[in-house]
Amino acid sequence: SQQGEEDPQALSIQEGENATMNCSYKTSINNLQWYRQNSGRGLVHLILIRSNEREKHSGRLRVTLDTSKKSSSLLITASRAADTASYFCALLRGSEKLVFGKGTKLTVNP
Amino acid sequence: GAGVSQSPSNKVTEKGKDVELRCDPISGHTALYWYRQSLGQGLEFLIYFQGNSAPDKSGLPSDRFSAERTGGSVSTLTIQRTQQEDSAVYLCASSLPQADTQYFGPGTRLTVL
Numbered sequence: 001s002q003q004g005e006e007d008p009q010a011l012s013i014q015e016g017e018n019a020t021m022n023c024s025y026k027t028s029i030n031n032l033q034w035y036r037q038n039s040g041r042g043l044v045h046l047i048l049i050r051s052n053e054r055e056k057h058s059g060r061l062r063v064t065l066d067t068s069k070k071s072s073s074l075l076i077t078a079s080r081a082a083d084t085a086s087y088f089c090a091l092l093r094g095s096e097k098l099v100f101g102k103g104t105k106l107t108v109n110p
Numbered sequence: 111g112a113g114v115s116q117s118p119s120n121k122v123t124e125k126g127k128d129v130e131l132r133c134d135p136i137s138g139h140t141a142l143y144w145y146r147q148s149l150g151q152g153l154e155f156l157i158y159f160q161g162n163s164a165p166d167k168s169g170l171p172s173d174r175f176s177a178e179r180t181g182g183s184v185s186t187l188t189i190q191r192t193q194q195e196d197s198a199v200y201l202c203a204s205s206l207p208q209a210d211t212q213y214f215g216p217g218t219r220l221t222v223l
Binding site: 003030031033035041042043044045048088092097098099100101102103 | 114143151152155158166169199201210211212214215217219
């Protein structure tokens, strides 16, 4: 499969807790991206990590990449109810088209 | 500046009818993509336009699907003789040349009865 696979499929936590989502893939990559989708509509780009990077931060987000294990993780610290969404990892393949996994549905309970 | 816009936001049609979905990319973005997201599924690549190059149509599921991009800007995705399995959210994205980050529109939810 050329797509990433997110794990878990669903995650429910309390506000203030940290949320960790994982993505595994099988092919070589130039970079891996994480996107968020609210209410099944438009996606918002969160963060991009290149194959020569191991960790990247953006606000409350931390992304790691282990190319030897072909896996990435997205950590959201101090979660908020507004973080409730589906999170997708995406691989850049071929003519710049993104190949998405099926996502992790995160629910943050107030 | 304005983001990617799509119209209509929702479309309900009868099986067998043709539909047209429109995408207005961010100004200056030469790359434009169409994706489809069916219920409970991930996002599926459909077609990619880059400047004046021939589009990458490798993701179109059948010959009932076609897309145009006029003047290097607005794009229209056309589905002919719609089927119930075409029901999905159709997402458009655009990006700068050689850029890895894509900016998505809000999508069009298509329901085929």
